[in-house]
Structures are given as C-alpha cells and as structure tokens.
Amino acid sequence: MAPRKLPPVRENLPAPSSPEGELFHYQPTEAEIWLPFAARKLCLMAFAREIPHVNNGNKIWFSGLNIREITEQFTVRPFTKADAKPARAAA
Structure with a gap:
C-alpha cells in the first residue's frame, strides 16, 4: 500500500500568538x-x-486562538502547597 500523500503546508505561516x-x-x-x-x-x-476548532462544512480548521486555547487546555501547572488538601486529623 502506498503511503498517503499529505496536503502541503503553506509557506510563511503566521505564528498563532501573533496578531495576524x-x-x-x-x-x-x-x-x-x-x-x-x-x-x-x-x-x-x-x-x-x-x-475547539472551526468546522467549515465538514472540513476541520484551527484558528490561532483555537491553537492557543488547546495549548492552555493541555498545560499542566506545577503543584503548590496551596493546592494541597489539609490532612485529616487522626481519629
């Protein structure tokens, strides 16, 4: 079976974090x-x-804002003591 040919990536793409x-x-x-x-x-x-994504007639696209939101969604924050639950008192 021949490998599937992927669509070409356009040149000079703006970064999702840029205003463009x-x-x-x-x-x-x-x-x-x-x-x-x-x-x-x-x-x-x-x-x-x-x-999050943009669905244009069964075709999936991602805006720069979507990419930034996905990145935030899967970002793991470091654990801090303020996040810890208080220990239970011994009975």
Whole structure:
C-alpha cells in the first residue's frame, strides 16, 4: 500500500500568538507544528468535540486562538502547597 500523500503546508505561516495569526485558519497538518498532536489525532479530537476548532462544512480548521486555547487546555501547572488538601486529623 502506498503511503498517503499529505496536503502541503503553506509557506510563511503566521505564528498563532501573533496578531495576524489569531484569526488565521490553519489546516490540521499546519496546526500540528505548534501542538503536541498529529494531524489525524487533532481531527479525531475535533470530531469528538474535545477541542475547539472551526468546522467549515465538514472540513476541520484551527484558528490561532483555537491553537492557543488547546495549548492552555493541555498545560499542566506545577503543584503548590496551596493546592494541597489539609490532612485529616487522626481519629
């Protein structure tokens, strides 16, 4: 079986954190550059409504704001003592 040919990634893409990139629409193969997921996984998560995305007639796109929100969604914050539950008193 021949490997599937992926759509080409456009050149000179704006970064999602830039003002131009906030509303720019990225294809899944382009969004995977900035996210820790493969394009296929991004599509599966979008179809399952697990991550924010733009759905243009059954075609998945990600705006720069979506990419930034996905990054925040999967960011793990360090544990602090303020987050700890108080220990129970011995009975």
